[in-house]
Amino acid sequence: MGKKEYFFSLKQYYQNYSLCNELKQFKGIHQGKRCFVIGTGPSLTIEDLENLKGEITFGSNRIFEIFPKTTWRPTYYVNQDFKLIDKFQEDIKTVECRRIFLPIDTKPNFGDNDRISYFVLRHKDFYPGDADFSTRIHRYMGQGFTVTYGAIQLAYYMGFSEVYLLGIDHNYSISLNEKGVPVMKDDVKDYFEGSKASNKGLNLPRIVESTMAYMTARKFADAHEGFTVYNATRGGKLEAFERVNLDEVLRK
Secondary structure, eight states: OOHHHHHHHHHHHHHTHHHHHGGGGGTTTTTTOEEEEEOOSTTOOHHHHHHTTTSOEEEETTGGGGGGGOSOOOSEEEOOOHHHHHHTHHHHHTOOSSEEEEEGGGHHHHOSOTTEEEEOEEOOOOTTSOOOOOSOTTTOEEOOSSHHHHHHHHHHHHTOSEEEEESOOOOOSEEEOTTSOEEEOTTOOOSOTTOOOOOTTSOOOBHHHHHHHHHHHHHHHHHSTTOEEEEOOSSOSOOSSEEOOHHHHHTO
């Protein structure tokens, strides 16, 4: 990480010291429990979401587009994509959940809202090395070019011992390769059934960097006893974490 990015994130933290430190209320609040981080990939089903009612869950990005089809609602909502947040800010404001987590840069769009907590998103061009995994979310969240990586950091901060990923297909119809060149796959769907979502005008997935971020999360979990990340996605291309069967997990 360059000095410029480091000092910019440090400046953001101290300029918003009180607001950022409000995140300390979430440190360890779910110690030893399990949670589910929900993506918006095509493998996500209404039935699986209905079965997650009663579990602690993190929703992200455009998960609100599935709300008309299910009574399930996430416990927490996380977003770190500035273009997406700007485009869908009215939808985000009305997400039914216990708390919304957004980058501090987006506060002017939302004003004072006691349902929203803000974090400093620290940028780092890390490829081909490891991403930055933050254990102090009140100071900053490490950039991994996927909101799922941010949610995993939040889960660790909150004290969860088991994190299950669902709907994280990690496979896109168009994404950027390691050279920043768009790569297209005509036979791939991006979102769950019935989603109105489109990538037009938004950031394209940086799949090479996000893959590295997932590998970083796996290394972190392996090095920290009592914290494990599993992949409960039905199919998909994410192989950084041990795969588990969601139905078996829910029967525990």
